[in-house]
Amino acid sequence: QKEVEQDPGPLSVPEGAIVSLNCTYSNSAFQYFMWYRQYSRKGPELLMYTYSSGNKEDGRFTAQVDKSSKYISLFIRDSQPSDSATYLCAMSEDDSNYQLIWGAGTKLIIKP
Amino acid sequence: NAGVMQNPRHLVRRRGQEARLRCSPMKGHSHVYWYRQLPEEGLKFMVYLQKENIIDESGMPKERFSAEFPKEGPSILRIQQVVRGDSAAYFCASSPATSGKLFFGEGSRLTVL
Numbered sequence: 304q305k306e307v308e309q310d311p312g313p314l315s316v317p318e319g320a321i322v323s324l325n326c327t328y329s330n331s332a333f334q335y336f337m338w339y340r341q342y343s344r345k346g347p348e349l350l351m352y353t354y355s356s357g358n359k360e361d362g363r364f365t366a367q368v369d370k371s372s373k374y375i376s377l378f379i380r381d382s383q384p385s386d387s388a389t390y391l392c393a394m395s396e397d398d399s400n401y402q403l404i405w406g407a408g409t410k411l412i413i414k415p
Numbered sequence: 416n417a418g419v420m421q422n423p424r425h426l427v428r429r430r431g432q433e434a435r436l437r438c439s440p441m442k443g444h445s446h447v448y449w450y451r452q453l454p455e456e457g458l459k460f461m462v463y464l465q466k467e468n469i470i471d472e473s474g475m476p477k478e479r480f481s482a483e484f485p486k487e488g489p490s491i492l493r494i495q496q497v498v499r500g501d502s503a504a505y506f507c508a509s510s511p512a513t514s515g516k517l518f519f520g521e522g523s524r525l526t527v528l
Contacts, residue, residue, distance in 0.1 A: 311455060346419070346506050346519030347458070391457060398514035401448055401471055405457035 306330055309392055309406030317414050322379040326392035326406045329373065333394040333404075336368050338377045341389045341408065350390075351377065382413045417442065420489075421507050421520035429528050434494040434501070436523040440509030447490045448517065449475075449482060450506045458506065464490060497527045 309326045316322055324338075334355055339347035351366035353359045353375075359366045365378040375394070379386055392406040420439040428434050440447050445466050450458040460474040464484035475482065479497075484490040494501055504524050508517040 307457070309457075344521070346508070346521050347517075348519065349516050352516070393458075400446070400508075400510055400514060400517050401460055401463035403458075403460065403517075405459075407455060407457040 305407075306404050307392065307394065307406045310409055311407055313410040313412050315412040315414060316382060318382060318384060320382050320413075322377075322382050322386070322411060322413075324377040324379075324390050324392075324409050324411065326375050326394075327373055328375075328394060328404075330394075330396070330404075331370070331373065332396045333370075333373075335395045335398050336366070336375050337393045337403070338364075338366055339391040339393060341391060343388075347391055379411075384413045384415050387411060387413045419507055419509050419518050419520035421505075421523050423523060424521065425524050425526070427526045427528060428497050430498055431496050434497050434525055434527075436492040436494075436505050436507075436525070437489040438492070438507030438509075438520060439489040440507075441518050444509035444511050444518070446510045446513060447484050448508045448510075449490075449492050450508065452504045452506060452522070461492070461505075494525070497525070499527045501525060502527045 307328045338351040341347040356370045363380045367376040389408040389410045391408040393403045395402040447464045449461040462475045462482045463471040479495045481493045504522045506522045508519045
């Protein structure tokens with residue numbers, strides 16, 4: 304079993320829909336949770352950074368962490384075709400960058 | 416302010432040749448990380464370097480792979496005697512400190528024939 308599980312997709316939704324992307328994990332010691340967006344042939348770009356449980360909102364994006372269920376989510380409201388990308392979750396026990404454990408990514412397609 | 420620069424973007428090598436991948440971090444960043452990404456897989460940490468020091472190379476294969484970040488110039492990831500299994504995208508990231516936001520380059524895609 305992988306330490307971080309993420310459905311590879313692709314997930315295809317119409318423009319304007321609310322998108323829910325998820326990761327599950329097995330290590331209860333993870334405390335730092337991140338979502339990265341990766342466009343095709345590009346490097347990942349940090350979208351959301353959260354510590355411990357709870358919600359964090361930034362514009363159309365909301366990150367949610369449920370440590371009791373070992374489950375994190377990224378919600379995208381009013382999805383746009385420009386949101387089409389692969390979304391990677393990453394997490395770590397401490398805030399050291401190189402200790403990050405990555406999900407394999409979910410490919411998201413927003414249809415105009 | 417230029418981002419993380421990686422070159423070459425694409426590299427083709429025959430089995431047994433050497434591959435050298437270069438990474439110039441963002442200005443002011445002294446922490447460099449190398450990752451490997453295979454299709455349908457997540458990023459796999461390889462090595463973490465600061466200027467002239469390898470801090471953690473626990474993710475790097477013991478043989479054929481080496482990395483450096485000299486006092487002057489870019490960080491180099493070197494793969495000797497490449498094999499087909501080395502074909503992947505190699506990403507470099509930099510940060511101004513051990514923690515905080517990672518900034519990624521656009522990657523170097525190595526194809527071994």
